[in-house]
Amino acid sequence: MTSQSKTGCFRQFADQMRPVIEAHLDRYSRFGRGCPDRLQAAIRHGLLAPGKRLRPLLVLSAASICGSSPARALPAACAVEMVHAYSLVHDDLPAMDDDDLRRGQPTCHNAFDEATAILAGDALLTRAFEILAHDVKPSELAQRCCLELAQAAGACQLVGGQSDDLAAEQRAGDLATLERIHERKTGAMLVASLRLGAFFGAARDEQLSHLSTYGNRLGLAFQIVDDLLDQTGDPQQTGKRSGQDTQRGKLTFPSLLGVDASRRRARQLVEEAVSVLSSLPGDASILISLAHYVVERNH
Ligand code: GRG
Secondary structure, three states: OOHHHHHHHHHHHHHHHHHHHHHHHHHHOOOOOOOOHHHHHHHHHHHHOOOOOHHHHHHHHHHHHOOOOHHHHHHHHHHHHHHHHHHHHHHOOOOOOOOOEEOOEEOHHHHOOHHHHHHHHHHHHHHHHHHHHHHOOOHHHHHHHHHHHHHHHOOOOHHHHHHHHHHOOOOOOOHHHHHHHHHHHHHHHHHHHHHHHHHHOOOOHHHHHHHHHHHHHHHHHHHHHHHHHHHHOOHHHHOOOOOHHHHOOOOOHHHHHOHHHHHHHHHHHHHHHHHHHOOOOOOOHHHHHHHHHHHHOOO
């Protein structure tokens, strides 16, 4: 099977749902009275810049595979993208990765200023939980989504992974350490996206556990490809500068394993991810195709 046909199903779903997700993100990032114009512009700069919308697409795919209409899960999909956008805005700051290009545009602190970028990130993070609390019904489902997302974005997962990643700069490390960092920094938000979507379909514990395994393997494969793109990618396509990881002395998969073994590890992780989907009752073709897209992507 060609790579185009393996990824076609996801691409078709993404092309159909991305404009819907983006219309909701547009609406959710208009704050009204009280929000300073410059702050709102910075929030929208970080959020609405052309991203892949992978996490919201995972929410909608998991909702669908577990028997819910994807439309019902749209507020949760937007909440996850808002947390992701906050993490990118803060990751790009001078105190963290100090990047000047993101999603093909100047990073938020470059387009505005550092204080405004910090506040834009803060506002994106809090808006995510406002959306869940306000727009997810019934309230028990909203509470469950808030808890899951807060844990994934918190000190033991996304923030903890980021902290360990920064601490690992310029230091030697092994594969187990690297994978543990990225299971939290990259994987936790992918796992949370899938679980939030599955909550809408009232998935059983066993289904949730399979989706978590899929998300964990997908997260590691995604990160390996991200590291490879930093080394070998085309900035015109990735929308960010290449070679940043090497420059900062980051612990990465290609620096530990080499390029070829990293590619093999990413493919192996995708096979593992796909294999757990066969035990799910719904049609998993979008998630299978998405996993292949993650290793084939060039941005
Ligand atoms: C600041 C708490 C905090 C965390 C930052 C997201 C993150 C953690 C760092 C971004 C740097 C990075 C390269 C992370 C690895 C993978 C990743 C999350 C890439 C960006 O996600 P994509 O490729 O981006 O889905 P788009 O722009 O398409 O949404």
